[in-house]
Amino acid sequence: MPAWLADLYAILDATLRLSTPLILCAMAGLFSERSGIVDISLEGKMLAGAFAAGSVAALTGSAWLALLAAIAVSMCLALVHGFACITHRGNQVVSGLAINILASGLTVVVGIAMFSRGGQTPSLASEQRFLPVDIPGVDALASVPVFGHFISAVINGHNILVYLALLSVFCTWWLVYRTRFGLRLRAVGENPLAVDTAGLSVSGLRYRALMICGALCGIAGAYLAIAQNASFVREMTAGQGYIALAALIFGKWRPVPALFACLMFGFLDAIAIRLQGVELPGIGEVPVQLIQALPYVLTVVLLAGFIGRAVAPKAIGTPFVKER
Amino acid sequence: MVQSEQKVSSTHSSTSSSQFAIELRNISKSFGAVHANQNIDLQVERGTIHGIVGENGAGKSTLMSILYGFYQADSGSIHINGNHIQINSSREAIDAGIGMVHQHFMLVDTFSVLENVMLGAEEHSLLKHSAIDARKELQRLSDTYQLSVNPDSLVENLQVGEQQRTEILKALYRKAEILILDEPTGVLTPQEADQLFAVLQALKEQGVTVILITHKLREIMDITDTVSVLRQGQMVSHLNTADTSMQALAELMVGRKLDTQNHQRVDALPSETPNRIEVFDLCLRNAAGQYRLDHINLNVKSGEIVGVAGVAGNGQSALLEVLAGIVPPESGRFIINGREVSVSDPVDPRQMRQMRVNHVPEDRLKLGLVKAFTAAESSVLGYLHQDKFSWRGLLQLSSIKAMCRRLMDSFDVRPGNPNLKSASFSGGNQQKLILARELDKKPEVLLVGQPTRGVDIGAIELIHQKIVDMRDEGCAILLVSVELDEILALSDRIVVMFEGRIVAEVTGSEADKTTLGLMMANAHERAA
Numbered sequence: 001m002p003a004w005l006a007d008l009y010a011i012l013d014a015t016l017r018l019s020t021p022l023i024l025c026a027m028a029g030l031f032s033e034r035s036g037i038v039d040i041s042l043e044g045k046m047l048a049g050a051f052a053a054g055s056v057a058a059l060t061g062s063a064w065l066a067l068l069a070a071i072a073v074s075m076c077l078a079l080v081h082g083f084a085c086i087t088h089r090g091n092q093v094v095s096g097l098a099i100n101i102l103a104s105g106l107t108v109v110v111g112i113a114m115f116s117r118g119g120q121t122p123s124l125a126s127e128q129r130f131l132p133v134d135i136p137g138v139d140a141l142a143s144v145p146v147f148g149h150f151i152s153a154v155i156n157g158h159n160i161l162v163y164l165a166l167l168s169v170f171c172t173w174w175l176v177y178r179t180r181f182g183l184r185l186r187a188v189g190e191n192p193l194a195v196d197t198a199g200l201s202v203s204g205l206r207y208r209a210l211m212i213c214g215a216l217c218g219i220a221g222a223y224l225a226i227a228q229n230a231s232f233v234r235e236m237t238a239g240q241g242y243i244a245l246a247a248l249i250f251g252k253w254r255p256v257p258a259l260f261a262c263l264m265f266g267f268l269d270a271i272a273i274r275l276q277g278v279e280l281p282g283i284g285e286v287p288v289q290l291i292q293a294l295p296y297v298l299t300v301v302l303l304a305g306f307i308g309r310a311v312a313p314k315a316i317g318t319p320f321v322k323e324r
Numbered sequence: 325m326v327q328s329e330q331k332v333s334s335t336h337s338s339t340s341s342s343q344f345a346i347e348l349r350n351i352s353k354s355f356g357a358v359h360a361n362q363n364i365d366l367q368v369e370r371g372t373i374h375g376i377v378g379e380n381g382a383g384k385s386t387l388m389s390i391l392y393g394f395y396q397a398d399s400g401s402i403h404i405n406g407n408h409i410q411i412n413s414s415r416e417a418i419d420a421g422i423g424m425v426h427q428h429f430m431l432v433d434t435f436s437v438l439e440n441v442m443l444g445a446e447e448h449s450l451l452k453h454s455a456i457d458a459r460k461e462l463q464r465l466s467d468t469y470q471l472s473v474n475p476d477s478l479v480e481n482l483q484v485g486e487q488q489r490t491e492i493l494k495a496l497y498r499k500a501e502i503l504i505l506d507e508p509t510g511v512l513t514p515q516e517a518d519q520l521f522a523v524l525q526a527l528k529e530q531g532v533t534v535i536l537i538t539h540k541l542r543e544i545m546d547i548t549d550t551v552s553v554l555r556q557g558q559m560v561s562h563l564n565t566a567d568t569s570m571q572a573l574a575e576l577m578v579g580r581k582l583d584t585q586n587h588q589r590v591d592a593l594p595s596e597t598p599n600r601i602e603v604f605d606l607c608l609r610n611a612a613g614q615y616r617l618d619h620i621n622l623n624v625k626s627g628e629i630v631g632v633a634g635v636a637g638n639g640q641s642a643l644l645e646v647l648a649g650i651v652p653p654e655s656g657r658f659i660i661n662g663r664e665v666s667v668s669d670p671v672d673p674r675q676m677r678q679m680r681v682n683h684v685p686e687d688r689l690k691l692g693l694v695k696a697f698t699a700a701e702s703s704v705l706g707y708l709h710q711d712k713f714s715w716r717g718l719l720q721l722s723s724i725k726a727m728c729r730r731l732m733d734s735f736d737v738r739p740g741n742p743n744l745k746s747a748s749f750s751g752g753n754q755q756k757l758i759l760a761r762e763l764d765k766k767p768e769v770l771l772v773g774q775p776t777r778g779v780d781i782g783a784i785e786l787i788h789q790k791i792v793d794m795r796d797e798g799c800a801i802l803l804v805s806v807e808l809d810e811i812l813a814l815s816d817r818i819v820v821m822f823e824g825r826i827v828a829e830v831t832g833s834e835a836d837k838t839t840l841g842l843m844m845a846n847a848h849e850r851a852a
Contacts (some may be wrong), residue, residue, distance in 0.1 A: 180446040180454065187432045187443050194430040197392070198444030198494075199415030314433070322394065 001149060009153035011270045014222040016154065016162055017228065019266030021046065021220040021237075023165040024246030026037035026251070026258045027172045032078075034176065034253060035209035036189040036315040037085055040096035041077065041239025044103035049074040049221020052109040054121035054232030055114060057128045057225070066128075066226050066243075067161075071218035077103065078214025079207075086206045089319030096112060100241075119234035120173050121225070130159040130227040161223040166259075168216060173255040185209055189313035192320040202320045211293055217241075246299055345370040345502050346391075346422075347534035351400035353386055360386040362557045364400070368502075368550070373524060375544040375565070378554030379780035381750060384443040384537050387554070388506055392424045393417045404502070413623055423495025427506040427574025429487050432685075433480040437473050437490050438462065443498050458497070465496050469526045484635075485516035492523065503527060504535045509543060513635050514808070514841030521547050525627045539577075541570040555579055578781050587792045588832040589628075589816050599659075600769045600800030601647065606656035608642050608824075615721040616642040618824035619656070624800040627767070629791070631815030631832070634802045635844050639824035640804040641686055644773050647802065648683035649676040650691075661769050677706060679769075686773030686804065692758040693746045700742035703728040703761050731760035736786065752783035759787060763794060770794055773804040788814060808837055822846040 001009075025042045032039035049070035057066035077099050083096040108119035115121055138156045141148040176182040184205055188195045192202045225232040243265050251258030270292045279285050344367045351364040361383045368374040378384045389395045391402070393411040401408055411417050416548050417424070431440050438458055446454040459475060466472050471489045479487060488508065495503055505524075509517040524534050524547060536548060544551050545565060553561040553576040566765060578837050601624040608617040616639050624630045632640050645651040647660065649671045657666035661679050665671050673683070685691035693702035704713045704724050710725050728742035735756040737749070746754060755775065762770070775791065776784045795801055805811050811818055818835050820828040820843040828843040842848040 178451055180449045180451060183435075183439060183443060183446065183451055187435065190432045190434055191430070194432050194440075195444065197414050197424065197426065197430040199413070199418045200444045 005024050005149075006153075007274070009150070009275050011267070012154045013157075014270035014273065015263060015266040016158060017266075019262045020162045020228075020246060021223050021240050022244045022247055022265055023198065023259055024168060024220035024223065024260035025218050026243055026248045026262050027168045027255065028213040028220070029245055029248045030172060030176070030253060030255060030258060031185070031209045031216070032213040033248065033316055034183045034189045034313055035185050035206045036192060036313060036318070036320070037210060038092040038096065038289065039081070039210075040093060040242070040245060041081055041099035041103075042213075042244055043237055043239065044100035045074040045077045045099075045214060045217035045240050046098075046221040046224070047107055047235070048077055048103040049218040049236045050225040050236055051103075051111060051121070051221070051232045052218075053222035054124075054225035055111070056229075057124050058115070058122045061125075061128050063128055063130050063226055067130075067219065067222045070222035070225075071215050074218030074221060075211055075214035078210045078217070082207050082210040086203050086210075092317055092319075104235065107232070111232065111234070123231040124226060124230045128226065129230060130161055130223075132157045132159050136150060159223075159227045161219060161227050164219065165223075168219075169259045176255065181208075186313075189315055192315050196320070197320045198294045200324075206320075222301055243295075244298060246303055249312075250302065252311065265295055265299070268298055273294070342403070343369055344403070345405060346535075347403040347406075348391075349401045351387070351390060351395050351397045351402070352838045353390060353395060355510070359385070359557045361390070361397070362558050364554075366552060366559065366562075368533055368535060370405075370533050371528060371531045372549040373528055373536060373547055375548035375551040376535060376537045376554060377541065377544055377551060377573060377577055379539065379782075382554040382577070383781065384554055385506070385555040386557075388424065388504060388537060391417065391422060391504065393752065416838040418498050418500075421499065423492075423498060423503045425488065425495065425503065425505045425508060427508075427510065429491050431479045431487060431490060433593045434478065436476050436478055437482070438475040440479055441475075441494050445498050461497060462493060465493055468530065469496070470521055471496075471523060483516075484511045485513075485519060486599075488512070488520065489523070490791060500532070502533045502535065504537070506537045507539070508536065509540060511636065513845050514837060515845055515847070516830025517543070518767040541573050544573065545570055553577055574781065586812075587788060587814050588794075591689055593625055593627055593816075597627060599623045600626050601658065601660050601802060603647075603658040604656055606643075606646065606653050606658055608646060608651065608654045615639075615824040617646065617653075620824075620826055622819060622826065624769075624802055626800050627795060628816050629795050629801040629803055629814050629832075631811035631818045631822055632802065633808060633811045633818055633840055633844060634806070634821035636806050638821045638844075640821050642775065642824070643806055643821070644686060644771055644802070648681070648685075648771050650683075666848065673706070673710070677765070680767050681769040681771070682765055682767035682774040684759055684770070684775060686777075688751075688754055688758055693754060695745070695747035697746050698743050699727045699732070699746055699749065699757060700728040700739075702746045703731050703742070703757060705761070707761075707765075721833075731757060731764060734764070735760040735790070750780075751777075752779040755779050756783060756787065759790060763790060766797075767794070767799055770799050771802045771804075772801065774806065775803070775806065776805075776810060784810075788843050808840055811835075811840070812837070820844055 003312065025046055029039050029042050039180060052073040053066040053070035057063055058070040080093055081099055084090040111119040111121060131299045135156050138152055142152045176185060184195065184200060188202055188205045196202050218237065224236055229236065244262065247261035247265055248258050250261035272294050275291050276288050346368045348364055348584045349368040351361055353361040359590065364387060376384055377467045386395065390397050391411065393413045393416055396412060402411060409420055411420060432443065438455060441462060442454055442458045447457055448454045462475050471493055473486050473489050473493065479490060491502070508520060512520065527534060538544060551563050551565050551568065552559055553573060555577060560574065601622065603620050603622040606617050606620040607615060610616050620643065631845065632643065634640050646653050647658065650673055652670040653667055655667060657664060661681050663671065663679055689695060693705060704727060708714050713720055725742045732740045735759065737753050749757065759775065772791065775787050791801060803814060812835060815832045818830050818832060818840065819826045820840065827846050828848060839848060
C-alpha cells in the first residue's frame with residue numbers, strides 16, 4: 001500500500017471516529033426539530049450523558065450499564081426541556097440554554113463531590129469501556145485490493161457505538177419516512193393545528209420525539225466518555241452538540257444529508273489533527289492553533305453560505321396554543 | 325362513559341329514531357364577562373344543508389369550536405342522531421361523525437394530498453400499507469362526489485379550490501356524516517364557489533348533513549334549505565331559506581334596518597378632470613423572478629374611485645405597496661399627485677404623506693397599527709415627527725390624546741378610550757381608527773386596501789360612506805378589495821388583476837358579478 005493511501009485511510013478512519021457523536025446528536029436533533037421543538041440542548045444532554053456513563057462505568061465496571069445510565073440521564077433532561085417547552089409553552093431557546101448551563105455546572109459539581117478529581121471521573125480500565133471490535137469475516141477480505149483494504153483499514157475495527165451511530169441514520173430515515181409515527185412527526189413540525197384537528201395529540205407526539213432525541217444524545221455522551229476516551233473530562237463535548245445542530249441544518253433536516261454533513265465536519269477535524277506539525281510544501285509548518293480552528297472557521301463560512309437555502313420545519317420554535 | 329356513548333351513536337346512526345343529525349340544546353359559553361354563546365338551540369335535519377349566519381363576533385366560531393371539541397360548553401348538551409354525547413377533543417368529534425372544513429385549511433403544505441388525507445387515520449403502522457387502502461378509498465370518494473384531486477400532488481402546489489376539496493376529502497375519509505364548513509368561499513373565485521356548491525349538493529343527495537357558516541347572504545339563499553341567524557351570542561331566528569330574503573336576513577343579523585345602496589357617481593366626470601395617479605409600465609418581480617406587477621398602466625382621476633378586483637395574491641397588494649412608496653418599483657414609473665416616481669427617483673412613505681397621498685394598508689395589524697400600543701399612540705403613527713406630537717424628541721402626550729379623541733369621535737370608534745390597547749378594539753373599530761387617522765389629513769390621493777375585511781355590517785356602512793364623502797370632495801381613490809360586493813358598490817371604474825397584470829377594465833355601472841368573476845380567473849375572453 002502506498003504511503004499516501006495509508007495516510008488517507010488513517011484520516012478516513014479517524015473521520016468515522018470523530019463523526020460518531022456528531023451523527024448521533026444530529027439524528028437526535030432531527031427528531032426534536034422535525035417535531036417543531038428547537039433543540040440547542042443537544043450539547044448539554046450529551047455532556048450529562050457522558051458524565052453519567054463515566055461515573056457508572058467507574059462505579060460498576062460495566063460499560064453496558066454505563067450506556068443505559070447515559071441514556072436515562074439524557075432522557076431526563078429531554079423531559080425537562082419538554083416540560084418547559086411543550087407543557088408550559090416556554091421559549092425553546094431559553095430552555096435549551098438553561099439545560100446546557102445546568103449540565104455544564106452540575107457535571108463538575110457532582111463529579112467533584114463524588115470523585116474529588118477536579119470534575120474528572122476516574123480513568124477506566126479496558127474492560128469497562130467499549131473497545132474496538134472486528135467485523136467477522138473481514139480478514140478474508142483484507143487481501144482483496146482496494147475494496148478489501150478500505151474495509152479493513154477504515155470500516156473495520158471501531159467500537160460498537162460507531163456502528164450503532166451509522167445504524168441510527170438508517171433507522172431514523174426509516175422511522176421518519178416509512179412509518180405512521182414518522183408521518184405524524186413531520187406533520188406536527190409543519191402544522192400542529194392540522195395534527196390536532198386530525199384528532200391526534202400534539203403534545204404526545206412532541207414528547208415522544210424528545211424522548212428519542214434524549215436517548216440518542218445519551219448514546220453520544222456515552223461514546224465520548226467510555227468509548228472514545230477513558231473517562232469523563234469537564235466540558236468534554238466542546239461544542240460538538242452545536243456542530244451537530246449545524247450539520248442538521250446543512251442536511252436540511254434530512255437524515256442522509258445530515259449524515260454527510262457530520263462526516264464532513266469529522267473529516268475536517270481529522271485533517272486538522274493529521275496536519276499538526278506537518279511541513280506543507282511551499283507553506284511551511286502551519287500553526288496548530290490555526291489548524292484546530294479550521295473546522296470552526298469552515299462551519300461559519302459554510303453556514304453563512306448555505307443556510308439561506310435550507311427550509312426549516314414551518315412550526316419550529318413556536319409553542320402550540322390550542323385555544324384561539 | 326364517553327367512549328361507550330360514541331359507540332352507540334355510530335352503530336345505531338342509521339336506525340336512530342331521531343330525524344335530527346345534530347341537535348344543540350341550551351348551549352352557553354362565556355369567556356370572562358363575555359357571553360360568546362347564550363342558550364343556543366339548533367336542530368338540523370339529516371341530509372339537509374343548513375346555514376348559520378351572523379356578524380363577526382356573533383359567536384359563530386365559538387359554537388363551531390364547541391362542536392369540534394376545541395372548547396367545552398359551560399352548559400347545555402349536544403345530540404348527534406338523537407344520542408347525547410360529550411365532545412372533549414377533535415378525536416371525539418371525528419368519532420361522532422363530525423367533519424370540519426376550517427376557514428384556514430388544516431393541511432400540511434409539504435405533504436401530498438394522500439398523506440394529508442391519511443394523517444391521523446392511518447390503519448397500519450407502516451405507511452406503505454396505509455397508503456394502498458387510502459388511495460383506493462380516495463378514488464371511490466372522488467368518483468362518488470366529483471371531488472377530483474390528484475392524490476400525489478403536494479398541497480403547496482394546489483389551487484385554493486383544490487386544497488378545499490382535499491379538506492372535504494379528509495372529512496369524508498374519516499366517515500363524516502355531518503360536514504361543517506366555516507366561511508368556505510372567502511378565498512374562492514365565484515366559479516370555484518359554484519363548483520363547491522355542486523359538491524355540497526352531491527353530498528346532500530348521499531345523505532350527508534351540511535352546515536355552512538358564512539356571512540355571505542347570497543350563498544345562504546342559493547344553497548341552503550334552512551338557516552339560523554346568530555346575533556351577539558344568541559340564536560335570534562330559525563327560518564326556511566325559501567321563506568326569507570337577503571334583506572330580511574341582513575336585518576336579523578344586524579338587528580336594525582339597513583339600506584344597501586350603490587355609491588357610484590351619478591354624473592360622469594368632466595373630461596378635463598386631472599389625473600391624480602398615472603402609472604406607466606410599472607413592474608415588480610419577487611425573489612423567484614416572477615412578475616408581481618407586470619407592466620401595469622393605470623390612471624385615477626380626481627373625484628373618482630377606481631376599484632382593483634382580483635383573487636387575493638394576484639398583485640393587488642404589490643400595487644398598493646409600490647404606489648404608497650413602501651416598495652420601490654423595479655422598472656416603469658408613476659406620477660402621483662404631480663410628483664413623478666421612478667426607479668432612479670423613489671419616494672418614501674413620509675414624503676408621500678407630505679404630498680397628501682395617504683394609505684390605508686390591507687393588513688391593519690401588520691402595517692396599520694401596533695397592537696401593543698394604546699389607541700392614542702396608534703392614532704399618530706406616521707405623524708409623530710410633527711412638532712405638535714413630539715417636541716424636541718419629547719412626546720406631547722396631551723395633544724396626542726386629544727387627537728385620538730377627535731378621531732374617535734369623528735368615526736364613532738368604540739369604546740372611545742384613547743388609553744386602551746389597540747389590540748383590545750374589535751377589527752371594525754381598529755379599522756375605523758386607521759381610516760380616521762388617514763382621512764383626517766384631507767388626502768388628495770387615497771390608497772385603500774381591504775377597508776372592510778373582518779368588519780361587521782354596521783361599520784361597513786359607515787366606512788363606505790366616509791370613503792364616498794372623500795371622493796365627493798375631489799379625492800382620487802384607489803380601492804383594493806377581494807370583496808366583489810364592495811368593489812361593485814363603490815367603484816366608478818373597475819380594473820381586474822390576474823397574475824400581476826391588469827386583464828380587464830370596466831365602468832362600475834357596466835360591471836356585474838359573473839363577468840367580474842370570469843375576469844378574475846382570466847377566463848372572460850375564452851368564455852366570450
